[in-house]
Amino acid sequence: MQNQTDLAVNTAAPPSGSRRLGVIAVIATFGGLLFGYDTGVINGALAPLRAQLGLTTFTEGLVTSILLVGAAIGAAIGGQLSDRFGRRHNILLLAIVFALGTLGCVLAPHWGVLAVFRFVLGLAVGGASATVPVYLAEIAPVERRGSLVTRNELAIVSGQFAAFAINALIYSIWGTTVMVGGVEVYQHPNIWRWMLVIAVLPAFALFFGMLRMPESPRWLFEHGREDEALAVLRQVRSPERAQSEIDEVRELVQEEREHKIVRWSALNVGWMRRLILVGIGIAMIQQLTGINSVMYYGTALLEKAGFAADVAIVANTANGIIAVVGCLFGMSIMNRVNRRTMLLAGFIGTTAAHVLIGLSAKLVPDGASYKPVLIMIFVVLFVFIMQATAGPLAWLMLSEMFPLRFRGFAYGISGFMGWMTNFLVTLFFPSLIAGVGIANTYFIFAGLGVAAMVFIVKMVPETRGKTLERIEEDMIAGHYR
Template sequence: MASLSGTVPRDGGGGARGGGADLRPVIGVALVAALGGLLFGYDTGVISGALLTIEDDFSLTSLSSGVVVSSILVGAMIGAAGAGNLADRYGRRPILVTAAAVFTIGALMAALAPSAILLTAARLVLGLGIGTASNLVPVFIAEVAPPRYRGRLVGLNQLMITLGIVLAYVANYALHDVTHSWRWMFGLAAVPALLFGGGMLLMPESPRWLALRGHTERARAVLERVRGVGHTALVNAELAEITAGSEGKPAAPRKGRWRALADPSVRPAIVAGVGLQILGQASGVNTVIYYAPKIFESSGLGSSSSILATVGVGIVNLVMTPVGMLAVDRFGRKKLLATGAAIMTLALAGLAATLAAGGQESSFAWLAVLCVVLFVAAVATTLNVVVFIIPSELFPARIRGTAMSATMFSNWTMNFLVSLTFLSLLDTLGGTGTFTLYAAVCALLFLFTLRRIPETKGKSLEQIERELAPRASTL
């Protein structure tokens, strides 16, 4: 398998498939854009340590603590819903620069917040940045990446999200003895936010967005920049495919972009993209991450052992993400996701059975830990890698941002609902019933993948659009 460096060897088709392109320039662009993912991860994960001292400083109740924590998800829903329409109108790059400014303002607001109400407002602002980044970073990278390596380049976003969560945990640990430590924890996020904004100011606009607006020569200049020097034939072939895909398909009018999502030719992509987000989140993936210590305690582990086991889960999540990035362009999105969904089903079914059989016995408790680790490894290697890649590839360029808004809004909404209901489910159904339910959802995800997710490996975005349109008659 070729690495993400140096020159891409020519594949059979060459040309617009990305054969012969120098990957170094596009890796640089992808890494800068993926800083948005790092901020996504950091601002999501930092609350776990910050909340301990925030509760003391502001005398928060369980309800008000929940409001502070969940406000970022509400902001993410709003950001995800609005960012795509703006990106389709003004371009990907300026909206990502705006997101960096929002991240910076939100971080400083949170660090300086004099009350729980203003801290909640700051978390809402940070959520706007997270929703925007979750929407547009994958789209931007997908639109500048060569098809052969698009999967792992878009996967950099997920890797940076995971890295951001780990950095948040490190900051929480390093600053926990500092006076008003939570202010420093939040404020540190302004540094990568400024780097993200400054870096995006130096980045080019998406060549596909430029071509759709009729700026063909500007699109050519961007392709020449991100494909490296001396690849004129490759650039010409890719630009020809992009412009051919745009002919007769002008950008949707401002007031018609949301209505355009109901177009029958777009329906297969919408079903695949939104369905993946709903089932992926409903599988309980984030509840396992958010509530791992509580799950382990309910299986019979002590408090310190539960925290130690949770650290191990975080390490597994980080280590397995690059494995998925390397696999996604080799094995394909559909096969990878189907395999992951099958393993997730077995892992959660095993966890449910372990909780039913083990009671509070320590040997069964560690078996429960192994089931959780297997689940997280499968999620990190498969679902979490493709959940941003697949929708960033499916939608036509003229409405790609708006369609991603619908997709990511469904992601954040389901994330909020599942997180909100997990503890109630645990109280009502117990661990066995709850994880049996999540296992059933994973099984549905497996069947949905086989039925509705198209394989996009190695195909140009324009080819994917052409192949999906005929599927509308089957829905």
Template sequence: MTTQETSRADGRPVYVAAAVCAIGALLFGYDTGVISGALLYLKGPLGIADNAFMQGVVTSALLVGAMVGALLGGSLAARLGRRPMTLVVAVVFAVGSLAAALTPDVTTLVVARFVIGLGVGLTSVVVPMYLSEISPTRIRGTLSSLYQFSISVGLLLSYSVNYLLSPWGAWRWMLGLAVIPAVALFVGMLFMPETPRWLASHNRTEQARRVLRRTHRPEEIEQAQAEISAAERQSREQAGWRDLTSPWIRPALKIGLGLAVLQQFVGINTVMYYAPTTLTELGMGNSASIAAQVGIGVIGMLATLVAVRYTDRLGRKRLLLAGSVGMSVSLTVLGVLTLFVGASGTAIGVITIVCLTAYISSFGATWGPVVWVMLPELYPLRIRGPAEGLATWSNWASNFLVSLVFPVLLVGVGQAVSMLLLAVFCVVSFFFVHSFVPETTGRSLENLEEEVTTSNPRSPSRGS
């Protein structure tokens, strides 16, 4: 083994590959969060200051694009590869961000936001898949958690950019600065490897072995080689969308769809969106509300570090259960307090801040990152693309549904009852995880696949 090969054999290049690919998740977070500040300044020049419907269309166009991107991402990643699709993601983000920044009218902006949404949807499928498949088993949870951490960094970056550029109302710069990380992602991924599992499943075994030698420690190579052999066998059994109805995949599909939907139904996006408004109603003022949004971004980012450090130590299932408890308690206390005491007064304000902090921390350390860690782990390689695409689409569809229903719910029954209803979904999430979700920590993707496919006698991977 040469000196260069020895330096790579310690597995350090895998951290570089994961960090570069995770820039896609940073773009996801930035483009999702930046519109909240940019909208304040673009609605006047674009003539929608008095048109709440069009403001909603500008915001929700990203969600629609994300649903389409999620459906396309799985199949395209299976066919073209994880690395080429990440390069496509970078181009889509760059084009969409430039179009948004240079938009002459609101129609062009809506189209640009839809294109950015395509990038977000593709990212939510391809990046977790790449991180999971490029990582050795011992650190798969840690590296896969970089996805949610990078989203949190992107959100915090967008809030900070909005705050810094707000004195000038520079909404075009707010939207256009996303081009910088998009270019960084494209250039970086040019030098990153394809995942060994995708290479092996497409009969490119020698290339897969070279990637393993770069990304795994010497003592991990033998196990990884066995996994490659399993992937080679699976390459003869590639499945598509029609196979998602097969009985053998239903248990994994049920778990994946349940996790993806519940991640939205526990209410994180609605709570994040209405947190600054809630604090304003407590008498903290607009400036404090803007600062609170940055503070919320910091809390979410720091909480995600818990998952980065402990996902492989404590286990995915244990973290999900703990997160469900934390979210249930904090939302219940907040709802009961608002219902019986009201939403005014210094003491109530302090308790509200504590509850919001506890809720966002509970989600950021558990359900936020862990669901994206587990989705690629649940599905066999030959059907991972379509299955993960469907689960991710259901996540975005649930996001869209909640964003439509929650404002109506808020007006109809009030904030207190709305918080308590979200708390009910948090309780449901606890029992769903306890009853159906397996522990995936410390197990190879192929080992998990064997458990899923052999749990049904009609599985195609059983020997004849």
């Protein structure tokens, strides 16, 4: 098996190959953009939705969180479909599901239909979360894998920011309310439909763009299409390096086939079982930071902190801006800092931010004019640290650490558990805020952050600077560091 020193030779792709790799990354990450927009748009759409469709507290929570149930199922199924039919094929299918789910939500006559199509959107969101990072990891050269795969996280937070900004813009133009019979109603009650319909555009871009993109070379090789795999690698590598990678993949694929392990039976193999459990843990601790409580309920959280409703929806765009800035910062250092070190530092930072949010909510008097501003500052700090570290790192490490033959399957299981954790946090966050207050809610997140640090130190492997094949070889040998 080729070592890391060997891989230092011919690392530069020809200029045309670098451009081609860049185009592939841009097109594929439209899936991440859709992921971000569809999860973030509900943040500002809830108020007009509540007014027009008569949402109760229960149906509001259901409409918000049912997407996450769909995402959990979509991640589990999508991972297996991408193993069977191909990463590119799966992304094309997901683009269609994104478009259909969006149009169904936009045309929904009542909350029940909206919930059904939010679930459909969730299938696409989960499928994209399990497929796009794997596709990018399998086509990227080792020295650029970190920055290329985390472009998907950049696309996710950019999609969320776009949703926040578009919501605020639409709200400022058509969000006027009037009193009718003593009840406040929107002059333009369908504004939430305009907020949602924007997502059709990137769905079309993803579908038509992926028609011209290649399949993952590692998936092609695993399915006996060696010549096609080599041809794809030659689009984004020098000829010598493309052949070298194919030789390395061939050796490992032959070794995998000798073990004759298939999907669920992988759980009977000690090193695979440990790896899948670690993957599940990484996916869960990312969600237990509470990041999506901010991205989904940020406007409501800021109102609870003391901002007026019209100020809160505009102020919430700061979370979107800072998420993008944080992700860009993380990408700039991703290839220079070990994954475990960066992940641990991120959880130290997010846990400290949780404590600061909690102390601000608990110790500053409710009547103080600066209290909501102080809470907002620490929430924004939390979002920055999270999106600069654990946000992109979780998806990146999951795309790197699993064997080729089971990559989609294992990623799908991890993604399923991550999305179910996201669902539970989203479902109970409003109740926690209402029941124990902002301070105690964020103290709970801080306690979970301490537990996550222990998990990272004891269980999480290092994956930076290694080919996907070298990572697998290390896992088999039990070298987790």
